[in-house]
Amino acid sequence: MTDLRSVDLDALADRTGIRVEFYDPAGTRYGFPTFPYHFAPTGLATRRQLRAAGLRPGGHDPVAQILWRHRAQRRIAYLYRLDLAAPKRTATPAQREAIAKALRARRTCRVCGDLKPYYIPRRFGECLDCHEGSQS
Structure with missing residues (x-):
């Protein structure tokens, strides 16, 4: 070089x-x-x-x-x-499990507790169904 x-x-x-x-x-x-x-x-x-x-x-x-x-x-x-x-280093099984758990938590609504197929918007803090129901 x-x-x-x-x-x-x-x-x-x-x-x-x-x-x-x-x-x-x-x-x-x-x-x-x-x-x-x-x-x-x-x-x-x-x-x-x-x-x-x-x-x-x-x-x-x-x-x-x-x-x-x-x-x-x-x-x-x-x-x-x-x-x-x-x-590149690869993630250990424990790290992969922790990542999966964190991503699952991002998809779980705090209000109704349902696991959604999308990430819950942080600006609402709840799934879109719960957010629409609370606006009326």
Whole structure:
């Protein structure tokens, strides 16, 4: 992971004199190696890409970033090394049971006690049937 330069982006700057705004592989401009959207070097991935591959950063800090503009805001995504990524941890049976219990509680009405096929709206605190009955 020593050379993070992009041959295409370097050639563009050399050929046309156009400097790509978010291309800073040395980190001199942004203080961190920076790449434009869709130009991340191979061997680096975002958290979402790691998750899709069944991996996690594994406690390692990001080594680079992607910057892009979305409407008037500057957006950022951190890049992690794939060779240092660890496999995702799986939930234990007790954790899965606790999650299922919590999700079941979100579907149980506090007023009538029925288990609904949808999550009870928090703004009402009761199922839609009970809420409609209390409004009349």
